[in-house]
Structure formats: structure tokens, C-alpha cells
Amino acid sequence: MAKMTKEEVIEVAHLARLAITDEEAEHFADQLEAITNAMELLNELDTENVEPTTHVLQMVNVLREDKSIPGLDRELMLKNVKEHEGGQVKVPTILE
Amino acid sequence: MSLVEKTAAQLQEMIHTKEMTIAELTQKAFDRIEALEPKVDAFLALNKERATQQAGEMDKVPFADRGPLFGLPIGVKDNIVTEGLETTASSRILEGFNPIYNATVVEKLKEAGMVTVGKLNMDEFAMGSSNENSYYKKTKNPWNLETVPGGSSGGSAAAVAAGEVPFTLGSDTGGSIRQPAAFCGVVGMKPTYGRVSRFGLIAYASSLDQIGPITRTVKDNALLLNAISGHDDKDSTSANVEVPDFTAALTGDITGLRIGVPKEYFGEGVGEAAKQAVLDALKVLEERGAICEEISLPHSKYALATYYLLASSEASSNLSRFDGIRYGYRTEKAGNLLEFYMNTRSEGFGDEVKRRIMLGTYALSSGYYDAYYKKAQKVRTLIKKDFDDAFEKYDVIIGPTTPTPAFKIGEIIDDPLTMYANDILTIPVNLAGVPAISVPCGFDNGLPLGLQIIGKYFDEETVYRVADVFEQATDFHKKTPQTWEGAAQ
Numbered sequence: 001m002a003k004m005t006k007e008e009v010i011e012v013a014h015l016a017r018l019a020i021t022d023e024e025a026e027h028f029a030d031q032l033e034a035i036t037n038a039m040e041l042l043n044e045l046d047t048e049n050v051e052p053t054t055h056v057l058q059m060v061n062v063l064r065e066d067k068s069i070p071g072l073d074r075e076l077m078l079k080n081v082k083e084h085e086g087g088q089v090k091v092p093t094i095l096e
Numbered sequence: 097m098s099l100v101e102k103t104a105a106q107l108q109e110m111i112h113t114k115e116m117t118i119a120e121l122t123q124k125a126f127d128r129i130e131a132l133e134p135k136v137d138a139f140l141a142l143n144k145e146r147a148t149q150q151a152g153e154m155d156k157v158p159f160a161d162r163g164p165l166f167g168l169p170i171g172v173k174d175n176i177v178t179e180g181l182e183t184t185a186s187s188r189i190l191e192g193f194n195p196i197y198n199a200t201v202v203e204k205l206k207e208a209g210m211v212t213v214g215k216l217n218m219d220e221f222a223m224g225s226s227n228e229n230s231y232y233k234k235t236k237n238p239w240n241l242e243t244v245p246g247g248s249s250g251g252s253a254a255a256v257a258a259g260e261v262p263f264t265l266g267s268d269t270g271g272s273i274r275q276p277a278a279f280c281g282v283v284g285m286k287p288t289y290g291r292v293s294r295f296g297l298i299a300y301a302s303s304l305d306q307i308g309p310i311t312r313t314v315k316d317n318a319l320l321l322n323a324i325s326g327h328d329d330k331d332s333t334s335a336n337v338e339v340p341d342f343t344a345a346l347t348g349d350i351t352g353l354r355i356g357v358p359k360e361y362f363g364e365g366v367g368e369a370a371k372q373a374v375l376d377a378l379k380v381l382e383e384r385g386a387i388c389e390e391i392s393l394p395h396s397k398y399a400l401a402t403y404y405l406l407a408s409s410e411a412s413s414n415l416s417r418f419d420g421i422r423y424g425y426r427t428e429k430a431g432n433l434l435e436f437y438m439n440t441r442s443e444g445f446g447d448e449v450k451r452r453i454m455l456g457t458y459a460l461s462s463g464y465y466d467a468y469y470k471k472a473q474k475v476r477t478l479i480k481k482d483f484d485d486a487f488e489k490y491d492v493i494i495g496p497t498t499p500t501p502a503f504k505i506g507e508i509i510d511d512p513l514t515m516y517a518n519d520i521l522t523i524p525v526n527l528a529g530v531p532a533i534s535v536p537c538g539f540d541n542g543l544p545l546g547l548q549i550i551g552k553y554f555d556e557e558t559v560y561r562v563a564d565v566f567e568q569a570t571d572f573h574k575k576t577p578q579t580w581e582g583a584a585q
Contacts, residue, residue, distance in 0.1 A: 014438075
């Protein structure tokens with residue numbers, strides 16, 4: 001049985017860009033440990049010669065003619081942007 | 097019979113005989129919603145102004161130009177984008193989000209002349225089996241207001257069960273249409289993966305998600321699937337296959353139909369009432385000429401683990417788009433860009449969503465990818481093969497939709513693994529990609545139970561035929577919950 005530590009949860013949360021307190025990390029560690037342990041049921045199965053399924057239907061590349069089509073109106077696209085100026089999206093400082 | 101119990105055909109007859117206009121029907125739907133919402137809490141945003149205006153204009157359209165769903169009210173699950181109508185997927189991170197285009201299914205509803213009355217509550221980003229994971233409200237089961245409506249399309253199922261609207265759309269990734277349909281005593285169809293365009297469906301797990309109809313009767317369900325099916329250039333995973341008239345499949349004849357009954361669906365954890373209701377249903381179908389045989393889907397017990405690994409992995413990738421930059425919730429507390437991302441996401445997502453993002457991130461991270469993600473993809477192949485093998489001999493597979501009827505609000509919300517176990521009988525279907533319906537088949541202590549009928553790829557027709565025969569032979573779908581009493585008709 002795999003053990004999920006608080007430190008691992010903090011690491012995973014960071015990769016997923018989630019801020020997390022120590023207390024939350026401990027709580028999630030217990031839950032995620034129980035969940036991943038339940039997942040280990042799959043190890044009972046020998047899948048050495050089994051192909052993975054990424055998609056249930058036969059998929060083919062979908063291509064279209066390479067010609068431009070009009071995009072959405074800029075004003076419309078900025079409708080849900082909290083802060084914008086001169087048609088551009090404002091974000092916090094990236095370089096200090 | 098009150099208005100809310102009527103089928104599409106009956107409502108059309110009233111409109112055609114001028115007993116009622118579309119404007120009046122729309123008004124009655126909103127009256128009913130306003131009367132019941134304090135109890136049921138199924139709706140998030142209402143579209144009253146636009147719907148009322150649209151209905152008035154529709155009354156002017158000549159009868160000859162109207163289809164079978166023209167002018168009828170519908171509610172849409174809140175993870176399906178609706179232009180100009182707030183769409184949140186029940187998440188704080190999308191609070192106030194006002195889409196600038198319609199999902200393909202919403203365009204198709206417009207083409208069919210349906211009137212969208214509002215958006216329906218759900219578990220946040222469709223992650224959950226009880227609707228308790230909504231940031232905004234907890235929808236109640238109209239059969240017993242202390243119990244959950246199921247999830248994640250709980251609002252969609254509860255709204256139909258309460259008679260607020262005759263039609264809704266839901267989405268089903270691991271049972272999210274069928275489980276709430278079973279809990280609320282209504283008809284819910286998860287079509288074959290690829291049957292319905294996912295363009296404009298806010299993605300949870302893209303290889304599993306599928307939009308489908310929830311209604312009170314099988315025929316109305318088939319009518320609505322007619323309207324929303326078909327290939328879409330905007331969804332490269334939508335299948336380029338012919339769309340039949342699903343209502344034409346309702347012939348009433350199931351003579352010689354071969355039904356496989358998987359023994360794994362009657363195993364540990366499945367309640368006696370659910371088992372007995374299905375066995376009784378099988379007798380009804382046998383009396384009408386079907387042949388039932390016990391079968392085995394040997395990898396069923398691995399489906400839950402496979403699903404949570406794959407769905408969470410896909411979710412961790414899909415939900416990385418929510419960063420607070422172009423739309424949605426933005427944190428107020430950030431000194432730099434990294435803090436901005438992390439605080440926005442932590443404040444914007446609920447616990448279950450965080451749990452699945454972290455599980456998925458873990459399963460995809462270097463060192464664990466082969467052991468978890470790839471392993472689950474391989475087991476998915478085995479689960480799919482179980483169905484392929486069974487469908488060589490059988491036309492449909494039948495079992496319970498859920499192991500138990502609806503549970504109490506708050507009862508298992510703090511125990512994720514027990515919550516996940518609700519979906520053990522619906523998840524294999526999504527992993528295989530085949531279609532399945534839930535229809536009402538009994539009651540346990542006054543709470544509805546669902547019969548799950550699973551079909552071959554793109555053979556929704558046979559699924560509907562069997563469901564219709566069962567519905568015609570029984571009267572479970574005619575029962576109504578007590579919340580109806582005294583409410584506006």
C-alpha cells in the first residue's frame with residue numbers, strides 16, 4: 001500500500017497550481033491515500049499484452065481546407081475579461 | 097391530468113387546437129418553476145425575459161412549419177454554454193460568466209423551436225453524484241426533500257421529476273444522466289459516445305463526456321435525441337454516422353430479443369430492492385417475448401478505479417484552462433503571476449474538484465504515469481472487450497442503474513470512496529462508450545429505482561424499443577412526487 005505524505009500532496013498541488021495550507025494538505029493526504037490504494041486493485045490484472053484505449057471509436061485526423069474564416073469580434077471576446085485596456089488583457093506583474 | 101404531466105404530443109395537440117398558446121405554456125412553466133423552486137432548488141439562472149419574447153414570436157409561425165418539439169420548454173444543464181445566459185458549471189470560478197456563443201446542442205434546440213427557460217444546477221464541473229458539490233445551492237429530490245437528487249445532472253433530473261419542465265439536457269461522464277434519472281424516477285439517456293456534439297460542453301473528461309436528454313417518457317426522450325444528434329464540424333470526436341428517427345424504433349415488438357443479465361450487477365453492495373425491481377422488470381420483458389440469460393462482464397469490478405484514474409487525469413488537464421486571466425473568478429490577493437494562478441484556482445474550485453485535479457496530476461506525473469494512467473487505459477480495453485463479447489450474443493444488457501435509491505443529504509459527502517461507489521453500475525458503460533438508458537422500475541421506501549438498459553454502439557433504437565415496451569407495460573412513470581401537491585399546475 002502506497003503512503004501519501006503531506007509533502008507529496010503539497011508538491012502535486014503546486015504542479016496543479018493550487019494553493020494549499022498545511023492543514024488542507026494533511027486532510028487531502030489521507031483521502032488521496034485511501035483513493036490511490038483503492039486504485040491499486042488494478043494491479044491484480046496482467047495487462048502486459050493489452051493495448052491501451054485512449055478512445056472508444058476509430059478516430060481519424062479531421063482536416064479542413066486551409067482557408068481563413070472570420071474569428072469572433074474583439075469587443076465580444078473581451079466581454080468576460082475582468083480587466084482590459086486598449087483591446088488587451090491586463091495581468092499582474094510577471095517580471096519584478 | 098395537469099399540464100405538467102403531458103407529453104410532447106399532448107402539448108402540441110393543445111397548441112394546435114388553440115386550447116393554449118406557446119406564450120401561455122411558457123408562462124405556465126415559469127409559474128410552476130417559481131412555485132416549486134423554494135423546495136426543489138433545481139435552477140440556477142432563469143431566461144424569463146428572452147423566453148417570453150421568443151414564445152410570443154413563435155406563436156406567429158404557421159403550424160405547417162412546426163416540428164414535434166416546437167414551442168416546448170426545456171432546461172439546460174449549467175455546463176452547456178448558452179449565449180447571453182450565465183453559465184457556471186456550478187463553480188465559483190465561472191461566477192458571472194456570460195458565454196458569447198451557443199453550444200451546438202443549444203443551436204439545435206433553437207432549430208427545433210424549443211424555448212430554453214433556464215440553467216440547471218449540478219455538481220461542480222460534473223464531479224459528483226449528489227449535487228452537493230455545487231457552489232451555489234443543493235438541489236433536493238422531489239420525492240423526498242431530505243434526499244439528494246443524484247448527480248451530477250441532479251438539477252436536470254429534479255426539474256423534470258417536479259414537473260417544472262418536461263424536457264432537460266444533462267451530461268453523463270460516469271453515470272451523471274442515468275443515476276439522477278434513477279433517483280428522481282424519470283427517463284435519462286446517455287447516447288453512444290460521439291452521437292451528440294460536445295462543442296460548448298464545458299469539458300470534464302473528454303473521452304467519456306456525452307450530452308443526453310432527460311424526460312418523463314421514453315418517446316419524448318427519443319424525440320429530444322432526434323433533435324440534438326448528429327455530426328458536427330466543431331467537434332472532431334463527433335461521429336459521422338446517420339441519425340435515424342429514434343421514435344420510429346418504438347414498435348412495441350421485442351419478440352425474440354436477447355437480453356444479457358450480468359451477474360456482476362447483482363453483487364456485493366447492490367441492495368435487495370434494486371435487485372428485485374430488476375428481476376421483476378425482466379419478467380415483464382420475458383412475458384413480451386424477450387429471452388433473458390445470465391452473462392458475465394468479468395472486469396466490472398475494475399471499472400471504478402479505472403474511471404477515477406482516467407477521468408481525473410483528463411480533468412486535471414481540461415481544468416488547467418481556468419486561470420482567472422480571460423474570464424471567470426479572479427483572486428484579489430496576488431503579488432505575482434504564480435500567486436495569482438494559485439490563489440485564483442484555490443479560491444475558485446471546491447474540494448471535490450481539487451481532489452480530482454490532484455489525483456489526476458499525480459496519476460500523470462513522472463514516475464507514476466505507467467503505474468496509474470497507462471495501466472487504467474489498458475484495463476479500459478479489457479472492460480470494453482467485455483461489452484464487445486457480450487454484444488456478439490445479446491441485443492441489450494440489463495441491470496439496475498444504481499445499487500440503492502437516493503440517500504440523505506449530507507450522509508456521505510465527507511467520504512469520497514463511498515460516494516464514488518454510487519456509480520459502479522453506470523461507469524463501465526462510459527468506459528466502453530456504448531449507449532444506456534435509465535427508466536423508472538420501482539420504489540424502495542417511496543424513493544424511485546431505475547432499470548438500466550445498455551445497447552450496442554449507435555444502437556439507441558433497440559435501447560429505446562425495450563424501454564418503451566417496459567414503460568407501456570408498467571405505470572411507474574405515471575407516479576408523481578408529493579411536492580406536486582398544491583403547486584401551480
